[in-house]
Amino acid sequence: MLSVxxxxxxxxxxxxxxxxxxxxxxxxGRAPDMAExxxxxxxxxxxxxxxxxxxxxxxxxDHQQAMAERVSLSSKLAKSQSELPAKRMKDSFLEVxxxxxxxxxxxxxxxxxxxxxxFGRILEDLDSLAVLISYSHTYNSALKRSxxxxxxxLVDKIDMRQHVIYPDCDIKFTGQVTWVGRSSIEAKMHxxxxxxxxYSPVLDATFVMVARDPANKRAAxxxxxxxxxxxxxxxxxxGEANKSRRVELSTASLLKVAPADEERxxxxxxxxxxxxxxxxxxxxxxxxxxxxxxxxxxxxxLEICHPQQRNIFNRIFGGFLMRKAYELGWANACSFGGCRPxxxxxxxxxxxxPVEIGSLxxxxxxxxxxxxxxxxxxxxxxxFDPLTQQHNTTNIFHYTFxxxxxxxxxxxRTYGESMLYLDGKRHFxxxxxx
Numbered sequence: 001m002l003s004v005x006x007x008x009x010x011x012x013x014x015x016x017x018x019x020x021x022x023x024x025x026x027x028x029g030r031a032p033d034m035a036e037x038x039x040x041x042x043x044x045x046x047x048x049x050x051x052x053x054x055x056x057x058x059x060x061x062d063h064q065q066a067m068a069e070r071v072s073l074s075s076k077l078a079k080s081q082s083e084l085p086a087k088r089m090k091d092s093f094l095e096v097x098x099x100x101x102x103x104x105x106x107x108x109x110x111x112x113x114x115x116x117x118x119f120g121r122i123l124e125d126l127d128s129l130a131v132l133i134s135y136s137h138t139y140n141s142a143l144k145r146s147x148x149x150x151x152x153x154l155v156d157k158i159d160m161r162q163h164v165i166y167p168d169c170d171i172k173f174t175g176q177v178t179w180v181g182r183s184s185i186e187a188k189m190h191x192x193x194x195x196x197x198x199y200s201p202v203l204d205a206t207f208v209m210v211a212r213d214p215a216n217k218r219a220a221x222x223x224x225x226x227x228x229x230x231x232x233x234x235x236x237x238x239g240e241a242n243k244s245r246r247v248e249l250s251t252a253s254l255l256k257v258a259p260a261d262e263e264r265x266x267x268x269x270x271x272x273x274x275x276x277x278x279x280x281x282x283x284x285x286x287x288x289x290x291x292x293x294x295x296x297x298x299x300x301x302l303e304i305c306h307p308q309q310r311n312i313f314n315r316i317f318g319g320f321l322m323r324k325a326y327e328l329g330w331a332n333a334c335s336f337g338g339c340r341p342x343x344x345x346x347x348x349x350x351x352x353x354p355v356e357i358g359s360l361x362x363x364x365x366x367x368x369x370x371x372x373x374x375x376x377x378x379x380x381x382x383x384f385d386p387l388t389q390q391h392n393t394t395n396i397f398h399y400t401f402x403x404x405x406x407x408x409x410x411x412x413r414t415y416g417e418s419m420l421y422l423d424g425k426r427h428f429x430x431x432x433x434x
Contacts, residue, residue: 029101029169031194043098043173044106046128047312053135055145056312067314070214073147077213078221081182084138086226089176089235092137092187096129098171101194107167117165119330119343120323122191122203127152127319129173130187130207137177137185138211138222149216151311152318153184154208155349156242157431161201163342163402170194171202179239183219185209186239205346206242216313216354249348254419266425267418274411291409292336294417297367299332305359316355321381325349325363325397329377332365337375337403344374344400345431353383353394360384362391369424370410374432375401376424398427 041049050056055066078084100107100117110121134150165171175189187207192199211220227236251257259267276284287293303324311317326346333341355361362384369376381395412418 029166029194030099031097031101031170031172031199041094041096043096043125046096046125046132050128050132050135050312053132053146054149054312070145070147070149073145073214076143076147081221081224084221084223087137087177087223088226088228089178089232090228091139092133092177094129094133094136094173094175096125096173098125098173100166101168101170104168111167114340115167117167118323118327119165120326122165123322123326123346124317124319125173126158126189126191126205126207127317127322129175129189130205130209133175133177133187133189134185134209134211134222137180137225147214148220148222149212149214149313150185150209151212151216151313151315151354152207152351153210154246154351155322155346156186156206156208156246157348158203158205158346159431160203160343160345163344165202166193166195172199175205177225178235179242180222180225181243183211183222185211185222186242188235208246216315254423259419259422263422263425267412267422270411270418270421274413285413287411288409291411292367294366294368294410294412294421297332297336297410299328299335299365301328301363301365303361303363305355305357305361307357310357314357316357316359316361318351321351321355321361321395322349322397324361325365325379325381325395326399328363328365329379329397329399330401332367333375333377333399333401333403336367337401337405337407339404341375341401341403344402347398347400347427347431348396349398350396351394352396353392355381355383355394360386361394366420367410368420369428370407371428373403373406374428375403375407376428377401378420378424378427398424400428400431 055070100110110117112118130152131150135146138146138148138150140146171191171193173189173191175187177185178188179186185208187209189205189207191202193202211222212218213220225236227233273288274285275282276286301324305316309316309320330341360383362382364380366378366380367375368378377399379397379399380393381397382391382393384391410421412421
């Protein structure tokens with residue numbers, strides 16, 4: 001049974017976006033807490049804060065030298081987690097403003113051709129914010145620079161609470177650490193937008209970050225977390241449950257174990273539904289009505305990874321990878337559904353390997369499951385070495401989109417495609433039907 005909030009998805013035209021975005025009429029979406037002179041953290045300053053914490057430079061050659069010098073900070077790492085003081089959740093709390101309504105010149109960076117907000121840019125901001133939140137948790141006032149290299153390991157989930165982001169209304173991000181392991185950190189973030197005189201929730205995001213040594217080669221300890229009060233205890237328990245769920249999903253991966261009995265039945269029924277009844281052959285396949293072969297629902301892209309796309313550790317910025325993968329996945333869903341789709345959820349983005357500067361990044365988007373108006377898209381990211389001809393997977397992205405009409409059924413032809421279908425169905429069930 002689909003949840004009520006997902007059944008309420010509707011795409012809005014740019015005209016509707018502009019007319020609904022008149023917050024308190026006189027200020028056109030400008031929130032009072034973003035008034036000129038307010039000292040709150042601006043979204044453009046998040047990356048600058050990170051550079052200060054790490055000791056990075058905006059200049060490419062200086063940046064390379066700074067990263068080489070960070071190796072000497074290894075002596076400042078804790079030998080055990082017990083050496084580090086426990087931190088409170090509010091120690092890492094951050095509020096960051098994206099003043100789309102207050103700063104028209106900033107708005108240009110976030111606008112699409114249709115006068116909507118580029119969600120890929122929002123993903124970039126969320127990724128930077130998650131890193132800064134994690135550094136806020138591990139902050140040591142006695143050190144001038146942090147010896148930790150904190151990177152994104154996983155985007156656990158992003159739930160959309162409303163599906164229109166207005167292009168000329170101020171946006172506010174808030175977030176804090178809600179769970180820690182020995183070297184991992186869960187950061188929860190919320191995005192809201194100022195409209196009709198108040199902030200309305202837009203999305204909730206959960207990122208998992210990992211702390212490593214200055215050379216980014218081995219795990220490093222992070223401060224333990226001390227909850228205060230029943231609400232924070234609940235957040236900590238949710239973090240533990242999230243970790244258990246991720247372990248369970250990894251154990252049940254179709255790359256490790258066979259499909260469940262019900263899943264095998266689904267695949268066999270799909271296969272039988274494509275057999276030609278006029279022949280007695282397993283090889284004679286016919287596409288059912290209102291269906292598309294999975295192999296015909298792909299879209300691919302290539303990126304050359306330049307230094308301008310680097311993060312503070314001289315690897316390609318994770319937010320950039322998420323933006324490119326999202327835009328390719330959105331384009332694929334748009335082409336498949338025949339209309340501009342709405343994002344429902346981002347689920348289980350796994351960062352398996354860092355992407356080095358100078359890499360050839362190959363992105364492959366695949367519609368892997370459909371149901372009614374919903375389109376489940378998987379984007380596979382790999383680095384290609386033209387000299388050795390080797391391909392190495394770096395990231396897997398999962399997106400759930402909704403069309404404004406019923407879409408064709410996707411039909412796998414091979415066993416490998418059948419596994420993609422089942423994996424897509426699992427992600428769909430987690431994000432939409434849960």
